[in-house]
Amino acid sequence: MVLAEGKRPAHLKRIVEAMLDKCGRAIVTRASPSAIRALSGLPGRHREYPDAGIMVLTMPGFRPPRRGGTVGVICAGTSDFRVAQEARIIAEQLGCATVSAYDVGVAGVHRLFDALARMRRRNVDVYIAVAGREGALPTILAGMVDRPVIGVPVSTGYGMAGKGKSALYAMLQSCSPLVVVNIDAGFVAGAVAAQIASRSMRRSGRGAPG
Amino acid sequence: MVLAEGKRPAHLKRIVEAMLDKCGRAIVTRASPSAIRALSGLPGRHREYPDAGIMVLTMPGFRPPRRGGTVGVICAGTSDFRVAQEARIIAEQLGCATVSAYDVGVAGVHRLFDALARMRRRNVDVYIAVAGREGALPTILAGMVDRPVIGVPVSTGYGMAGKGKSALYAMLQSCSPLVVVNIDAGFVAGAVAAQIASRSMRRSGRGAPG
Amino acid sequence: MVLAEGKRPAHLKRIVEAMLDKCGRAIVTRASPSAIRALSGLPGRHREYPDAGIMVLTMPGFRPPRRGGTVGVICAGTSDFRVAQEARIIAEQLGCATVSAYDVGVAGVHRLFDALARMRRRNVDVYIAVAGREGALPTILAGMVDRPVIGVPVSTGYGMAGKGKSALYAMLQSCSPLVVVNIDAGFVAGAVAAQIASRSMRRSGRGAPG
Amino acid sequence: MVLAEGKRPAHLKRIVEAMLDKCGRAIVTRASPSAIRALSGLPGRHREYPDAGIMVLTMPGFRPPRRGGTVGVICAGTSDFRVAQEARIIAEQLGCATVSAYDVGVAGVHRLFDALARMRRRNVDVYIAVAGREGALPTILAGMVDRPVIGVPVSTGYGMAGKGKSALYAMLQSCSPLVVVNIDAGFVAGAVAAQIASRSMRRSGRGAPG
Amino acid sequence: MVLAEGKRPAHLKRIVEAMLDKCGRAIVTRASPSAIRALSGLPGRHREYPDAGIMVLTMPGFRPPRRGGTVGVICAGTSDFRVAQEARIIAEQLGCATVSAYDVGVAGVHRLFDALARMRRRNVDVYIAVAGREGALPTILAGMVDRPVIGVPVSTGYGMAGKGKSALYAMLQSCSPLVVVNIDAGFVAGAVAAQIASRSMRRSGRGAPG
Amino acid sequence: MVLAEGKRPAHLKRIVEAMLDKCGRAIVTRASPSAIRALSGLPGRHREYPDAGIMVLTMPGFRPPRRGGTVGVICAGTSDFRVAQEARIIAEQLGCATVSAYDVGVAGVHRLFDALARMRRRNVDVYIAVAGREGALPTILAGMVDRPVIGVPVSTGYGMAGKGKSALYAMLQSCSPLVVVNIDAGFVAGAVAAQIASRSMRRSGRGAPG
């Protein structure tokens, strides 16, 4: 994975090129339209997810991993969308199936019940709960399921402890068992969720040694 | 109201004595056992609430206000008890009826439904929601009712943003409309709740001018 | 209510459209001129308050609530104007009468006396006190009235604890009973004030269950 | 699980008693010697881990879960011992096998190589890396393995950003994929690690629905 | 001046002794009863102000300065008393007259009017306003007088920005012209106030060169 | 005085106009070139200090105060220039003489000796010491003179505690007696310094009552 943010175009291009050479695939996160443009001349197949700020480049012959396992991604709405999508796409790129519910706010708890029922039917292995503002969603979710829940704070909210701080603190202080990543770090949540989800597959001998 | 905490016994006694003289009643908050002992020699009727750290002294002839209105007090459990009780007793001393539910955590959302049903039957005018740790309870509550909700953060929780900071931030960032008081400031919540609850009574001409 | 800030035009339009469909009215806060333009093609009657960053869209046949009660809004001057107006318009949209005094600074305490006299004549049910910098106004006000006071910190002030932090802290630490909302959160103060002000009306049977 | 810290003995006893009745087992964390004494009169089998501040009470007939999976616990030394032990014992109580290495500091990187080799032989499913001070250990570990790593900051260190803050920040900012819990929250890490480790068992149909 | 706090008795004694030798007077601040006891064997005349935590030792023949000028000290009440007294005694020891009003809270603004009238009659040269909690008093005072006002925050207040932080911030953000010292630093306020008050005397040729 | 920063041109113009009407003079601080342009159509005599971000407008017939006294302004160099000039011009507008030394850094202590000698010859009544970065200048100065020193932190410095925080903290913690204003608040320092410097004049009967 390559973080595009803060890198100049020429520089970013060089790094992505090297990664394509070495690994056959490069997943670029926080890619602005201009970053995507800068990379458009590179070889291979390009896939862009502008809403999630992600671009994936794959060389012919690259064989994506088949890790297996299912990741559920839940968030409250439009402010959390980009980060939730980032987490989801990373998990998919790392070989997992995903299920998502993007309109589950704590102000309307019943929608959470519906979403959970749907996710259980899909036998979700690990949940990613994305939330800004007061960050209560992962706590409520972790109180309802017995699967690992990863909380992702989002940099929404203004004023006191805004920009995701309040949400991060709330997840660290959660009454329910919860693990957390940094503010807006959807790609970290996606990567660890994929590690978790794929454990059962690896056990049966198909995975790489850890 | 007199805050006992941080005052030396002789000093506290003098202040309470003066207030009894002037108002006929003194409500002492954050009163330790030794503070209560120090005040035990004062005249009038004494009522002690050691679990809430409150002592109320009233002179003969003092007529408590009959403001009316009902205040609902909700919290998650034993860690929030003292602060919730402080809020409740203040509201009662200021002339309101109270209803309370002290075992309503966000980890078990169904208990909140039960408590709310009970409070609605009692026609609660204003809610006080007391919560530590991640402080999600007032947010969830305010998403369910159309009455004013006052959030009170409690100084529980350790580590990052512990001692009530996380709860305070979460209430300020709440997705639902919510007003807030300082950490552990149950008596402020009780006092303002009494002002709110009693508005309907005053309207009909029985209240004092604001 | 919809917070326009941070939402892309197309996205905002979709959300407002859905809310018009469902509720018959949409109150858009923190609406920049470009956000207002983006919404100008939507159906219904449009009302804009550019100074307060608010746009209200109502469908034909929408019946605004008649909750009743009176909200008093007080602030020191031009820096607090936008936030005070936001609080006031929200309270009006939610069915309350409002009275305002927008030139009441703590540096000239006599103007506060005049404003209060006027507000008492209008029988104000609840006060909203908006203040930046050192945030002393709500404390002084709450020391003078026996009605609920909601303090709203404003993100003015530079240097140490600037941008509203100092004002928020001062309101939380206030010597007088006071409830508080987040920095610049005029719409929260307006919404809760409307809940408080309208209590007396509901009691007589005309309001919706809480 | 019951957090003993901050609860008065009589109060703690009541809570633990209720949990024994309802669940057949109570795991008490942050139990001081006096808390352990207070609980010593309760029925059932008692097991104490004073170094980890844990006491486990089980009623006759309680069947511990057999979730399976293996949790690896790594820390640098004596300052992190209590928190690491807390994580380990919780994971064991929740039905996992554990492997531990408690002398792996970042100042002597070769000991990490040895510990890892040993843990790989035991086919560890998920790692818990406990670290205070600058908190570098989980980052280094997560750069070496392709299994989930949970970082636990410990409240050691004095001066600037001491008491675990520096370690927590470093884990959130980690260059390697890492999930984190609050400072000293060994029991949260243990609980989530057990959820992760046991996934492969559940898949084959023996686990409870999530 | 010698700060007793944090110095061991033997050590403190040595420092005070040296200062008596060199200057003929030693003003010891934040002197606990045990510190006062430790110094009781030293030569010269001793004067103790236990309420202010101050002890003044003077050698025979020491001629106190006669700087002149009048310092007014204002605070809200008992919590601010020690710090206000410290400021006052230091100003007196440095040769100024002082006037004080120790019951002037912002919740009862009229008492401030009375106090000010009295101080103006005494022709106060400089004001020291001592305040904890929300720290509004110095702001209000500085809006009413055209003399220099020194604000002293006091470490009262709990919860968010408690222990004097809120008061300090409010004074730095004050709408009225105000200079400030550190939390609880009454002796600094007293020393600078004495420098200010005595300027007019020096001008006429009686003071020492600055 | 009017703070131009953060006010829209039309708005600023209206406020300045009102002040000219009422007081005969308006001192505008933090005035950008565009703010100065916006005010250029107003009546009266205009004086601009673009380096200090100040514009002074005076109506015919306005009589500036003749308070007297001398204010010394000291800073380290070009980064502190704007704030130092702001302090100086305000002091002059309020009727004081000023002396300044703008190249006195703590890295070359001898220049401070020269500047002080010059200021003493001018019989400076009060010092304003302006400093960013580590903020040591006011401390050193206050250790050398027996006149009041006002420290003004400047928002220079990057990284940890940059933008003036470090300087403000250092001045509050100063070993020498020092009073402080908010970061970059040159105009507050100038206003209070003028109050201090003019005391001796007023005493002889020429000043306004305080």
Place this chain on the structure above:
Amino acid sequence: MVLAEGKRPAHLKRIVEAMLDKCGRAIVTRASPSAIRALSGLPGRHREYPDAGIMVLTMPGFRPPRRGGTVGVICAGTSDFRVAQEARIIAEQLGCATVSAYDVGVAGVHRLFDALARMRRRNVDVYIAVAGREGALPTILAGMVDRPVIGVPVSTGYGMAGKGKSALYAMLQSCSPLVVVNIDAGFVAGAVAAQIASRSMRRSGRGAPG
């Protein structure tokens, strides 16, 4: 050395000119392209390092110091490059030899081994370790060498404790002996490293007195 950042072009030019006159050389740091352009008309030989934001101007006849000693500069990659280069060029300008390794991340510890072997062969006197994010590199390095290590935090990283704070804290809390400079302060590290590296040369009589 002159910090270009925050200075207007005309102003910067004047300062650099004066320094050329006085010292014969001017090292300008944090020089933007426009700052470099502004200085291009000045006399002497110009050398630009745009990647490091440095411009060096030397007058004919200027004799650079020959202090001797070797400084090793290590960082993880492209985000740290500018700061690492700044440190390196300053050390060279002050008369030291330098060796650098710019691709040494803590996620791939073996590259650190290679870099260290190379640096030991060059007999490095002092190390500068530049790191952002979690800032672990200087700690690991200082655990491996017995030479002085200067840690330089870099303002990368977003979210909680981002922009270099986390890295700074980690270096201050380091388990290995380490000295630290402010965030992004490469030039300070370079200057002190040159002082350290050149000590052995000075001892033999060729250096200037300290």
Place this chain on the structure above:
Amino acid sequence: MVLAEGKRPAHLKRIVEAMLDKCGRAIVTRASPSAIRALSGLPGRHREYPDAGIMVLTMPGFRPPRRGGTVGVICAGTSDFRVAQEARIIAEQLGCATVSAYDVGVAGVHRLFDALARMRRRNVDVYIAVAGREGALPTILAGMVDRPVIGVPVSTGYGMAGKGKSALYAMLQSCSPLVVVNIDAGFVAGAVAAQIASRSMRRSGRGAPG
């Protein structure tokens, strides 16, 4: 080196014993009297520095390093003594000569001149400047010498940014080139100073490879 603080006696004893076995010497820092007592039964020669909280244990046959070089230690007075002594003794134990001046405050700059002259005569290789409160001493010192200066903040000072924070910030923001260690970390300063001072010795072939 072993940090005694926070370790239980039995535990500390075991660690020190192991270190004596392995290295022949153990330097114990932050050793309370009870810690020293706990270690008194261990074999070898014991040397105690109770004022510095240090205990050194050496086995017969241990050959202390003869690194050479001279370290100068400067501080303002009694509050900084313990930390300054800690730095000094560590430097001595690591084979350096030391010179110290413990009464050099920034309020009396001339004493610094005297101390510096003395240290230059001793040809000091590296300075350690220890300071609390506003932390100005290292800045002033580094402006006067061309040798490396290590600043050590001390946890004195109360109120805003007290307990060493202000001093640490000031050193990081210093106008003069300065490297810094954590608050109270005298032993780190001593260890790195010894590495610096001994460089010239090692160069000539007597030192161990770095």
